[in-house]
Amino acid sequence: MTNKKVKVATVSLAGCFGCHMSFLDLDERLVDLVExxxxxxxxxxxxxxxxxxxxxxxxxxxxxxxxNVHVLREFRKNCKILVAVGACAINxxxxxxxxxxxxEDCLNEAYVDGIxxxxxxxxxxxxxxxxxxxxxxxxxxxxxxxxxxGCPPSADVFWKFLTxxxxxxxxxLNYELVHFD
Amino acid sequence: MNNKSIVxxxxxxxFEDGQxxxxxxxxxxxxxxxxxxxxxxxxxxxxxxxxVKVNGRNCSACTFPASEGQNITNVTKELNDDRExxxxxxxxxxxxxxxxxxxxGNCNLxxxxxxxxxxxxxxPHFFENREVDASHPDVMIDHNRCIFCTLCVRASQEVDGKxxxxxxxxxxxxxxxxxxxxGLLKDSDLDVNDCAAHICPTGAILIKRTGYKVPxxxxxxxxxxxxxxxxxxxxxxxxx
Numbered sequence: 459m460t461n462k463k464v465k466v467a468t469v470s471l472a473g474c475f476g477c478h479m480s481f482l483d484l485d486e487r488l489v490d491l492v493e494x495x496x497x498x499x500x501x502x503x504x505x506x507x508x509x510x511x512x513x514x515x516x517x518x519x520x521x522x523x524x525x526n527v528h529v530l531r532e533f534r535k536n537c538k539i540l541v542a543v544g545a546c547a548i549n550x551x552x553x554x555x556x557x558x559x560x561x562e563d564c565l566n567e568a569y570v571d572g573i574x575x576x577x578x579x580x581x582x583x584x585x586x587x588x589x590x591x592x593x594x595x596x597x598x599x600x601x602x603x604x605x606x607x608g609c610p611p612s613a614d615v616f617w618k619f620l621t622x623x624x625x626x627x628x629x630x631l632n633y634e635l636v637h638f639d
Numbered sequence: 640m641n642n643k644s645i646v647x648x649x650x651x652x653x654f655e656d657g658q659x660x661x662x663x664x665x666x667x668x669x670x671x672x673x674x675x676x677x678x679x680x681x682x683x684x685x686x687x688x689x690x691v692k693v694n695g696r697n698c699s700a701c702t703f704p705a706s707e708g709q710n711i712t713n714v715t716k717e718l719n720d721d722r723e724x725x726x727x728x729x730x731x732x733x734x735x736x737x738x739x740x741x742x743x744g745n746c747n748l749x750x751x752x753x754x755x756x757x758x759x760x761x762x763p764h765f766f767e768n769r770e771v772d773a774s775h776p777d778v779m780i781d782h783n784r785c786i787f788c789t790l791c792v793r794a795s796q797e798v799d800g801k802x803x804x805x806x807x808x809x810x811x812x813x814x815x816x817x818x819x820x821x822g823l824l825k826d827s828d829l830d831v832n833d834c835a836a837h838i839c840p841t842g843a844i845l846i847k848r849t850g851y852k853v854p855x856x857x858x859x860x861x862x863x864x865x866x867x868x869x870x871x872x873x874x875x876x877x878x879x
Contacts (some may be wrong), residue, residue, distance in 0.1 A: 545738050548759050550766075555736060558768035598763050604760040609738035633864060636753055638737035639744065639855075 463496040465512045467537060470501065472553045473519025476610045477544040477618055478502075481516075483613035494624050499533075508536035514623065515540045517602075520550040521594045525598040527586035534600040539623070542602045545638065547595065549580040554593040561591050601619060604629060607638050645709040647691075654705035661689060661700040664713070665874045670866035671713055672722050672751055674729075674840050675788035676743035678703040678873050682799050683789050686729075688722050688751065723755040731762045734769065735841070741850030742842030744858030748786060749841075750865035772817070775824035777831035777847050785815045785843040795835035803829045815843070 469479055499508045515537030521527055534540055545551040556564050570578040596602060606615050615635050623628040644651045647669055654663035664671050684702035691700045692712040737743045769782035787806055795803040797862035807816040821824035829836060836844060859868060
C-alpha cells in the first residue's frame with residue numbers, strides 16, 4: 459500500500475458554485491478526505507492548470523463559452539476519471555434555459571435594453587471569452603465517466619462517490635442519494 | 640373461477656380473459672414500468688416503456704392480451720437498458736429542468752428515471768423552443784414538459800365527458816393542442832376539477848397556486864420507489 463494521495467481537480471464552468479458549496483458541506487469529513495486526497499487545479503487551491511496525472515476531475519456547470527470548452531478539454535486530457543457534477547453539467551441546467559432565446563436577444567436584454575442599464579453597450583473585450591450560441595451539457599463535448607445528479611448533489615453524494623472510488627469499488631448511489639432537483 | 644396463468648420472470652400468475660399483460664401483472668403485484676398507461680383509461684401503447692418479451696417477442700404489456708402459454712420476461716438488463724434509453728430520449732426531446740419544475744418529487748417521468756438508475760441524459764439535447772399557456776385562471780400548460788402520453792386526452796374524453804385535448808402533428812412536429820377557437824386553455828371547457836387537469840405524469844399540466852406546497856422530504860417519490868407507489872395506486876384499480 460503506497461501513501462500516494464489521489465489527485466482531485468475541480469472546476470465550475472457555467473455553474474453557480476452551488477455544487478462546490480455542497481462539496482464543502484462535507485464539513486469534518488473533509489479532514490478524513492484530505493488524508494487520502496490531494497487537491498490539484500480547483501477554486502479551493504487556486505492552482506490554475508491541471509497536473510498531467512490527475513486521478514479524478516469534478517466538473518460543475520455546463521458549457522456556455524469558449525473558455526469553458528478549453529477548460530473542459532484540459533480536464534479530460536489530464537484526469538483519468540471525469541465526473542459531471544450537478545444538474546447544469548448533466549443537462550445544461552438553469553443557464554441552458556436561455557437556449558430558446560437568440561444570443562443577440564440575450565445580450566441586448568442584459569446590456570442594452572434592460573431596465574436600469576446605464577451606458578448601454580455589449581461587452582466586447584479580447585479578454586472576454588466568446589459566448590456559445592447555446593449552453594451545452596458537458597457530455598456533448600467530452601466523454602464523461604460518471605454523473606452525480608442533483609441541484610446540488612448533497613455532501614453525502616460526494617462522500618459516497620469518492621469513498622467508493624478510493625476503496626476501489628464501483629461507485630453506486632442508493633435511491634435516497636439520487637435526485638434531479 | 641378460472642385457473643389460466645401466465646409466467647412473468649419465472650413467476651406464475653393468474654389472468655382472466657380480456658386482461659392485458661399489464662393488468663394481470665399489476666393485479667398480481669408485479670410492476671411493469673410505464674408512463675402512458677393508467678388503468679382508468681383505454682390503453683394507448685405509445686411510450687413503449689412497458690415493453691416486455693413475450694415468448695421472445697417484444698410487446699407492449701399495456702395493450703397485449705394475456706393468454707395461456709405466455710412466458711414473459713420483464714425485469715432484465717436488456718429490457719431495462721432499453722427503458723433507460725427511451726426515458727433519456729424523452730428527457731432530451733423536451734426541456735426537463737427538474738430544479739425549476741413544480742412537479743419535481745411528484746413526477747412520474749423523474750421517478751421512472753430514478754427507478755431505472757438513470758443519472759444522465761446520454762443523448763444530445765434538442766433544446767426546442769416550446770410555448771407555455773398560462774391563460775387559464777387555474778391551470779397552466781408548459782409544453783416544454785409534455786411527453787405526448789395522451790393521458791390528458793383520454794381523461795378528458797373518457798372521464799370528464801369533454802374533448803379538451805388532442806395530439807396534433809407527427810414526429811418532431813407533434814404537439815399537444817387545445818380544443819378552443821383561440822387554441823388557448825382559457826377558451827376551452829377545461830375546469831380545474833376535471834380529471835384531465837390532474838392526470839399529467841410530468842409537469843406539463845399544472846394546477847396554479849399549488850406548486851411547492853409539499854416540502855422536500857414529503858413528496859411522493861422522496862422516499863418511495865415508483866413501483867411501490869404505482870402498485871398501491873393501480874394494482875387496486877385493476878382488481879376492481
